[in-house]
């Protein structure tokens with residue numbers, strides 16, 4: 001693998017965690033005034049630079065991918081459940097309900113069927129926020145990328161828009177890692193990934209919006225719109241992230257998805273050094289092991305080269 005490709009793969013993982021950490025203190029707040037955009041890591045409920053559940057679940061997915069390729073649903077479910085057993089404060093409702101059932105002994109397939117039957121309209125961003133490790137593992141194998149992007153979403157978020165959103169973002173990441181410009185990666189994913197009709201219209205329109213038109217809620221469609229808008233209307237990692245984490249609403253998740261895409265587009269070296277130096281978080285929960293930027297870079301190499 002050449003150095004540029006590796007830099008983009010590492011940029012995706014580090015970028016996702018940094019977007020999560022930048023958005024953390026702004027989560028559920030109002031949009032920032034356009035002349036007062038936050039550009040630095042701030043403390044929130046956690047110290048400045050800390051990542052949250054978005055990155056924790058991605059790390060659980062990454063570790064399962066290192067243990068089983070292609071993914072094994074039952075193994076991934078156990079990684080998610082062992083994370084959930086540490087009572088993460090920010091776990092989403094849908095994720096908690098499904099993982100609770102699996103923790104009590106249900107198979108992941110039975111829990112998925114329960115979610116489809118009892119929460120048929122639930123289409124949150126809880127699988128989109130963590131999907132990038134499947135793109136790093138399969139950046140060079142599109143059929144496997146599609147399969148594992150889908151499987152990791154089905155485990156907690158089987159709604160068709162959640163599944164399609166994960167495949168779409170990971171397809172774009174693979175194109176970006178191979179050197180496509182953001183607009184071409186976007187066109188490539190639009191041509192190749194099947195999206196439900198209304199979602200497709202929203203995705204096509206995403207880069208045409210003004211910032212005040214982006215609701216940035218926890219709905220997967222809104223997160224995808226925000227992230228695509230951030231990537232496609234700016235020309236650097238820093239600007240894409242600053243624009244998106246200042247939208248208000250679900251800022252850490254929109255930041256994580258934007259960071260994965262922009263990191264794959266511009267590479268690790270293009271991520272501001274102060275942001276990289278401040279990134280931190282405990283993983284696995286309860287282990288007291290603190291992850292820093294080098295740990296994400298190392299994980300990316302393992303995922304991409306295994």
Ligand SMILES: [Mg+2]
Nearest residue numbers: 052053054252
């Ligand atoms: Mg979060």
